[in-house]
Amino acid sequence: xxxxxxxxxxxxxxxxxxxxxxxxxxxxxxxxxxxxxxxxxxxxxxxxxxxxxxxxxxxxxxxxxxxxxxxxxxxxxxxxxxxxxxxxxxxxxxxxxxxxxxxxxxxxxxxxxxxxxxxxxxxxxxxxxxxxxxxxxxxxxxxxxxxxxxxxxxxxxxxxxxxxxxxxxxxxxxxxxxxxxxxxxxxxxxxxxxxxxxxxxxxxxxxxxxxxxxxxxxxxxxxxxxxxxxxxxxxxxxxxxxxxxxxxxxxxxxxxxxxxxxxxxxxxxxxxxxxxxxxxxxxxxxxxxxxxxxxxxxxxxxxxxxxxxxxxxxxxxxxxxxxxxxxxxxxxxxxxxxxxxxxxxxxxxxxxxxxxxxxxxxxxxxxxxxxxxxxxxxxxxxxxxxxxxxxxxxxxxxxxxxxxxxxxxxxxxxxxxxxxxxxxxxxxxxxxxxxxxxxxxxxxxxxxxxxxxxxxxxxxxxxxxxxxxxxxxxxxxxxxxxxxxxxxxxxxxxx
Amino acid sequence: xxxxxxxxxxxxxxxxxxxxxxxxxxxxxxxxxxxxxxxxxxxxxxxxxxxxxxxxxxxxxxxxxxxxxxxxxxxxxxxxxxxxxxxxxxxxxxxxxxxxxxxxxxxxxxxxxxxxxxxxxxxxxxxxxxxxxxxxxxxxxxxxxxxxxxxxxxxxxxxxxxxxxxxxxxxxxxxxxxxxxxxxxxxxxxxxxxxxxxxxxxxxxxxxxxxxxxxxxxxxxxxxxxxxxxxxxxxxxxxxxxxxxxxxxxxxxxxxxxxxxxxxxxxxxxxxxxxxxxxxxxxxxxxxxxxxxxxxxxxxxxxxxxxxxxxxxx
Numbered sequence: 001x002x003x004x005x006x007x008x009x010x011x012x013x014x015x016x017x018x019x020x021x022x023x024x025x026x027x028x029x030x031x032x033x034x035x036x037x038x039x040x041x042x043x044x045x046x047x048x049x050x051x052x053x054x055x056x057x058x059x060x061x062x063x064x065x066x067x068x069x070x071x072x073x074x075x076x077x078x079x080x081x082x083x084x085x086x087x088x089x090x091x092x093x094x095x096x097x098x099x100x101x102x103x104x105x106x107x108x109x110x111x112x113x114x115x116x117x118x119x120x121x122x123x124x125x126x127x128x129x130x131x132x133x134x135x136x137x138x139x140x141x142x143x144x145x146x147x148x149x150x151x152x153x154x155x156x157x158x159x160x161x162x163x164x165x166x167x168x169x170x171x172x173x174x175x176x177x178x179x180x181x182x183x184x185x186x187x188x189x190x191x192x193x194x195x196x197x198x199x200x201x202x203x204x205x206x207x208x209x210x211x212x213x214x215x216x217x218x219x220x221x222x223x224x225x226x227x228x229x230x231x232x233x234x235x236x237x238x239x240x241x242x243x244x245x246x247x248x249x250x251x252x253x254x255x256x257x258x259x260x261x262x263x264x265x266x267x268x269x270x271x272x273x274x275x276x277x278x279x280x281x282x283x284x285x286x287x288x289x290x291x292x293x294x295x296x297x298x299x300x301x302x303x304x305x306x307x308x309x310x311x312x313x314x315x316x317x318x319x320x321x322x323x324x325x326x327x328x329x330x331x332x333x334x335x336x337x338x339x340x341x342x343x344x345x346x347x348x349x350x351x352x353x354x355x356x357x358x359x360x361x362x363x364x365x366x367x368x369x370x371x372x373x374x375x376x377x378x379x380x381x382x383x384x385x386x387x388x389x390x391x392x393x394x395x396x397x398x399x400x401x402x403x404x405x406x407x408x409x410x411x412x413x414x415x416x417x418x419x420x421x422x423x424x425x426x427x428x429x430x431x432x433x434x435x436x437x438x439x440x441x442x443x444x445x446x447x448x449x450x451x452x453x454x455x456x457x458x459x460x461x462x463x464x465x466x467x468x469x470x471x472x473x474x475x476x477x478x479x480x481x482x483x484x485x486x487x488x489x490x491x492x493x494x495x
Numbered sequence: 496x497x498x499x500x501x502x503x504x505x506x507x508x509x510x511x512x513x514x515x516x517x518x519x520x521x522x523x524x525x526x527x528x529x530x531x532x533x534x535x536x537x538x539x540x541x542x543x544x545x546x547x548x549x550x551x552x553x554x555x556x557x558x559x560x561x562x563x564x565x566x567x568x569x570x571x572x573x574x575x576x577x578x579x580x581x582x583x584x585x586x587x588x589x590x591x592x593x594x595x596x597x598x599x600x601x602x603x604x605x606x607x608x609x610x611x612x613x614x615x616x617x618x619x620x621x622x623x624x625x626x627x628x629x630x631x632x633x634x635x636x637x638x639x640x641x642x643x644x645x646x647x648x649x650x651x652x653x654x655x656x657x658x659x660x661x662x663x664x665x666x667x668x669x670x671x672x673x674x675x676x677x678x679x680x681x682x683x684x685x686x687x688x689x690x691x692x693x694x695x696x697x698x699x700x701x702x703x704x705x706x707x708x709x710x711x712x713x714x715x716x717x718x719x720x721x722x723x724x725x726x727x728x729x730x731x732x733x734x735x736x737x738x739x740x741x742x743x744x745x746x747x748x749x750x751x752x753x754x755x756x757x758x759x760x761x762x763x764x765x766x767x768x769x770x771x772x773x774x775x776x777x778x779x780x781x782x783x784x785x786x787x788x789x790x791x792x793x794x795x796x797x798x799x800x801x802x803x804x805x806x807x808x809x
Contacts, residue, residue, distance in 0.1 A: 067606065068599055070587065243588050252590035262591040267498050271807055280502040280647065280798040281743045282806040 015047045015431070015438040026172045027440055028093055028430040039096040039488055046204045047091070052436035055090070059433055062090050062196045071192050073246045086189060087481030092197045093430045093443060093463040094208070097490045103166065103174055103447065104457045106357030109347060111162050111449050114179065114334045116350040118158035122148045122330065132349050133342050137366070140417075141339065141386070143182075143332030145295065147302055151319055151328075154227050157451045158328040161220070161290075163187070163462075166357070166445040168428035175358045177425075177444065178340060181331040183292050186462040186482070187216060187448050188250035193484035194460065210486040213460035217257035219450055224258075224288045226452035227324045234287035236260045237277060239268075241293050241309045251292050260290070270313030273320040288324045289314075295329045303329075337386040337420045338364055361423055365416040374421040375412065378405045381421040383412065396472060398424050427472055432465055432483070442466045444474045445485065459487040501592050502651045503799045504585040509655025511582035512601075515575045516632045517663045521546065522562040522575075523625040524691045528684070529558040535684035542680060542689055545670040546663075547573070559621070566625070567608075567617060575628065576608045594642040600635040604628070650736040654794070657736070658787055661729040664693055664716055665783045668726075672713050674777040683707055698722050710772055717776065718766055726783055727763040733790065734760050743797065743806065752793035759786040 029040045036044040063085055066072070072083040095103075120127050121138055128135045138144060163184030165177040194213050198205050221236060228234035240251035242264050255262035267277050268286065276283035291298060297307040302315035317323045333339060341362040347355045363370040363381070374381060378397050385393035395408040412419050429440035447461040463485045464474035474480040521543045528539035540555035547565065554561045566575040583605040586598060607613065608628065617624050636656075643649045671680055671689060680686055686707045690696040693716055702719070703711045719725040734756040742751070759782075766779060 068602060069595070070590070070598065070602055238591075243584070248587075249590075252587075256591035260591075261498055261501075262589075263498060264500070267500055269803060271803075274808075276808075278499040278803075279496050280499050280651075281496065281741050282801075283803070283808065284496060285808075 015044075015050075024170070025426040025440075025442065026168055026170055026428040028168075028428055028443070037096075039094050042204050042207050043092070043094060043201070046201060047431070047438060055433050055438075056436055058200050059090050062088060062200060065196065065199075066192065069192070071188070071249055073249070074244070086476055087465075087467055088189075088193060088196070089432045089441075089465055089467075089481055089483040090196065090200050091431050091433055091438070092193075092201070092484040092486045093445075094486045094488065095445075095461075097488045099174070100459065100487045101490075102356060104459070106174075106176075106355070107162075107164060107447060107449050107457050108455050109351065109353060109356050110164070110176065110179070110343065111159065111451055111455055113347040113350045114162075114181065114343070115156055115158050115451060117346050118328070118331060118334050119153065119156040120350075121333065122153075122158075123150060127346070127349055130349075132345050133339070137338055138333060141333050141336045143295075143330070143336055145330030145333075147315065148328065148330040152321060153328050154229065154324060155451075155453050157227065157453075159331045159334065160223055160227065160326040160328075160451055162449045162451065163446050164449065165464075166447065167360075167425055168445075169425045172428070173358065174445070175360050175425075176343075177360060178337065179335040179343070180446075181327060181335045183294060183327065184446075184448070185247040185250055185292070186446055186464075188253040189482050190448070190458075190460055190462045190485070191216060191253075193462070193482060197484035197486075205486075208486060209489045209491065211459035211489055213458050216448065216458050217254060219456055219458065220254065220290075221258040221260070223450040223452035223454075223456075224290050224326055226454070227326055228287045229453070231287050235285060236288045236290065237263045237268075237286050239263050239265070239289050239291040239293055239298075241265075241297065245292075247292065254290075263289075265293070265308070265310045268311040268314070270311060270317050273313070273317045273322050275311070275314060275317050275323045286323060288326060290326050295332065298325070298329065337362075337384055338366070338417075341420065360425060363421040365412060365419040365421065370421075371412070371416050374419075375409055378409060380424060382424050383408060383419055383421045385418055386420060396424065399472075424472070427466070427474075430463070430465070430483075432467070434467070434469075439469070441469070442472050442474070443483075461485040461487075497592065497647055499799045499801075501589045501648065503795070504589045505592070505648050505651040506655040506794065508582045508585045508589075508601075509652040509657075510659040511578040511585070511655075512632055512635065513656045513659035514573065514663070515578040515582070516629055517660075518547065518565050518573070518575045518578070519625045519628045519632075520694060521692050522565050523622060523629070524688050525558050526562050526621055526625075528688045531684075533682075533684070535682040535688070538680045538682055538685035539688035542667070542670050542685070543692060546667040546692070548666075562621065563617065566621075567614060576613075579605050579608050592648050594638070596638045596642040597635065600631065600638045604631045604635065607631070647740055650740050651798075654733060654736045654740075657729040657732045658791055660724060661726050661733070662784060662787045664724060664726055664729070665780050665787070667692060668713065668716055668776065669780050669784075672709070672776045673780060674775060680709070686712060693724050695722060695724060713771065713776055714768055717771075717779070718763060718768070727760070730756060730760045730763055730783075737794075740798075743801065750789070750793055752790050752797055755786060755790045755793055759783065759790070 029036055029044060031037055066085040072085050074083050127133060128138060159181035161184060163180045163186060166174050167177045168174050190213060224236045225234050238251055238255040238260050240248060240262055252262055263277055269276050275286045277286050293309055296304045298310040299314040300307050300310055301312050318325050341364055344355045344359055347353060363374050365371045365374055381397045383395040427442040427444055430443045431438045432441040444464045445461050446464060447457055449457050463483045465481045465483055466472055466474045467481045468479055525540050525543040529536045537555060540558050544555050544561060568574045569576060583601055586593060586601050590598060639652060680689060687696060690699050690712060695716060699715050715722060716725055718727050720727060722728055737753040737756050
């Protein structure tokens with residue numbers, strides 16, 4: 001009888017030790033000795049049986065299905081517009097039940113504290129009086145909206161939908177990289193990726209006992225409705241900047257699955273501080289607006305005057321308490337990158353608890369001592385502009401050229417208040433299909449937290465992938481992709 | 496209850512898809528007929544091109560070029576490819592209001608006609624390619640019928656399709672039976688092509704047998720009660736859909752679209768076939784076109800662009 005083949009004897013299989021050489025970073029699938037971790041065992045076994053052609057075929061089916069469903073974003077060229085699908089990897093990333101329960105508790109704790117923080121700074125500002133954060137750091141942030149001062153927000157839930165970015169460093173511990181409290185996106189990809197993964201790995205999925213994510217739209221709707229508890233059946237709408245927005249697919253998707261109308265600014269009118277939508281039979285009152293339009297553009301009378309995306313008078317209707325805007329305007333101040341450095345203190349201040357999920361060590365360049373440390377260590381640090389997002393306006397020291405670093409140092413010295421720096425984290429890696437081989441790529445995790453009357457975390461997430469070898473930037477605007485995330489159940493998995 | 500903008504988009508999806516189907520069929524019939532170098536062939540090409548407003552005689556001498564322009568010209572906003580692109584753009588804007596089954600049919604069709612292979616596939620086998628486009632459009636209609644609620648949204652979709660259809664058939668008939676200059680088709684094969692352009696050959700044969708007479712064709716395409724592409728049938732459908740869409744309490748000034756459609760339906764219902772034959776169909780056909788334009792305006796004024804002051808809560 002022939003000896004069972006070792007994986008190295010099967011060169012046609014894409015998952016071979018030779019092809020998969022984990023680097024420095026923590027790997028999600030293999031432990032330090034190269035043995036698959038317990039929660040990855042089923043998936044690992046399955047991957048060993050699939051050839052490169054099998055996987056490529058499945059990848060093609062997945063991409064075709066995304067294109068057909070219209071899960072695309074549009075790239076505008078000089079004279080044409082091309083639709084592309086978001087790069088998607090078919091191998092799911094798996095998280096063990098115990099790890100998830102810590103993440104879940106940590107995220108709920110964090111969002112509760114941040115909502116209390118928002119209620120405080122747009123109210124009595126006790127935390128500033130007590131000197132926990134420098135007053136000018138909060139009130140001087142560009143994302144601070146003084147128009148929100150003393151406005152009643154139901155449930156004190158300012159950020160109803162939050163997508164935090166978590167990363168896992170070399171030590172294998174999850175930490176929060178940033179909070180997204182403005183208009184976080186990506187949840188539709190979480191759901192679309194799940195749908196695809198179920199079709200790609202049905203047997204493995206069943207055996208692994210994965211927790212479902214499909215309730216998200218339903219939870220979102222009840223969160224939004226809980227924001228207008230005084231209306232017996234509040235009319236919820238999703239507000240989109242329109243079909244040219246890169247996240248339009250997601251806006252339409254959520255509206256469809258919630259059964260809520262998808263409106264644009266031009267569909268709404270404000271009369272006597274009430275908001276109405278123009279229906280085919282007349283005007284109809286709107287109670288809750290889940291807006292996917294940035295603060296600046298929601299109301300030209302209050303915010304940017306040159307914006308045509310919003311509704312004139314919307315903010316006054318909000319101030320009068322006749323409509324609820326979700327997320328509340330001004331939540332951006334709590335995900336400001338300088339305020340981020342204080343989140344552990346914010347959690348202790350409002351909840352009297354230690355943070356469950358740690359922050360990444362952050363240097364505030366506004367402090368002269370920290371600035372000189374940052375300037376001396378530019379080649380080791382990641383420097384970010386406080387107001388920016390999406391991977392723009394940042395320097396990754398170890399990957400930058402000497403000239404880029406020198407240029408950035410000039411900008412830094414000119415406006416130190418605008419920058420923070422963090423050590424370069426080797427994000428953990430997970431197996432991805434690259435050119436017919438399974439190779440490790442750096443990943444980050446974006447779970448979604450909903451907060452209304454209650455705060456809940458959907459047991460799943462969008463795993464974002466830096467598809468270029470060695471790259472640490474996972475933003476879709478910078479060549480990142482995504483994959484499904486399986487959160488396993490507590491119970492024993494069924495055979 | 497639906498957004499006014501959504502109602503408008505669904506209506507336009509109906510119109511654009513009907514237009515795309517009609518142009519695909521005209522092109523297909525024209526290409527097929529002009530394989531023969533006969534009088535019938537040039538008559539067929541003349542009918543098809545005149546019906547889409549192209550009176551350039553020189554074009555009908557090059558039917559393949561003409562058909563390719565009707566189908567694939569991105570500069571012409573009425574071409575098949577642009578109609579499908581606009582229908583799909585409208586569908587994207589109301590993606591939350593149409594079913595996934597319906598959307599996927601349309602998206603697939605759009606990806607096919609705008610794909611890199613479209614030009615080559617059309618040149619290699621235009622007849623098969625157009626046949627597939629028409630079949631895909633039928634699949635879309637089937638999916639819409641079978642998966643969408645037959646409520647307001649679906650009715651706006653149907654309304655657009657039937658108004659467009661009535662107008663397209665009326666233009667086709669104007670070319671053949673109107674007062675305008677140009678030769679009228681008399682050739683048996685050319686008349687068969689005319690019936691094919693209205694997708695009417697087989698149903699016509701069931702009623703009139705292979706006796707193909709211009710007056711029967713006129714009667715069939717204008718006044719038949721049961722044939723889904725006759726103008727009378729389309730008008731009856733328009734009236735039916737309009738009567739079932741909830742009307743706003745206060746009506747805008749001007750005639751209601753439902754009343755206009757009912758009036759046109761009655762005219763066609765009681766039209767005198769003898770008189771049509773004696774005096775020509777021109778007057779009735781231009782009434783049809785004018786009334787359809789008026790109904791289109793009235794729908795827009797009543798359901799989409801109504802003045803706000805009429806609808807504010809008391």
